[in-house]
Amino acid sequence: MKRTLIILLTVMVSSTCMSIHAQDVETFVGGLLKQYPKARLLDIYKSCFQDYMGAEHLVNDTASAKAYLDQELATTDTGSLMAWYYEPCGVNGNYVRVSLRAVKESIITADALLNAFIASAGGERPTVESWAARWHEMVSTIEGMGLALPHYEQDKQFIEEVLAMGKYAISHSPDYRDAYSPHYRIVRRDIFERDLKPLLPSQCYCHP
Helix, strand or coil: CHHHHHHHHHHHHHHHHHCCCHHHHHHHHHHHHHHCCCCCHHHHHHHHHHHHHCCHHHCCCHHHHHHHHHHHHHHCCHHHCCCCCEEECCCCCCEEEEECHHHHCCCCCHHHHHHHHHHCCCCCCCCHHHHHHHHHHHHHHHHHCCCCCCCHHHHHHHHHHHHHCCCCCCCCCHHHHHHHCCCEEEEEHHHHHHHHHHHCCCCECCCC
């Protein structure tokens, strides 16, 4: 009896931790689509998993992360980038996207961004199963919003196939990449607030 009670309480606590308010999802999605009208479900999903799962999947080793950043900086045209220097990820903003614009304009150094990015990959990451449960809760709310997202069923099916394989990371949709030229690194919010935000101008797109 005692063991059953402990298990039941654990499930209740886990469910509470995973819950997310529908109004918060609607506000986030509405703000994202206002800023990025070409966004698809893939792009909504990407911002949300970045917010929940963090940056660890992008950091294989420091040398590779540095080489990839250097290559991206060398091939990125500042004129094609969005005007903002940073924006929060997902509903909760646990992570922040920091645009390569800040490095290209010599506001912060490439090393400062790289160090913050790598530091953000530390710590324990949530399970894919917990993320899948949260996403299913969120997509249910999104469907109730009556949005006419392009390629919606195709994107939804693709995401389900990724999750079914025990994975979660995907790329931006081609529509989003062509329209907005996304080049950024995600940084954990506390690290961003401490190490990068004091160096940056105020240009931030913050979802309402």
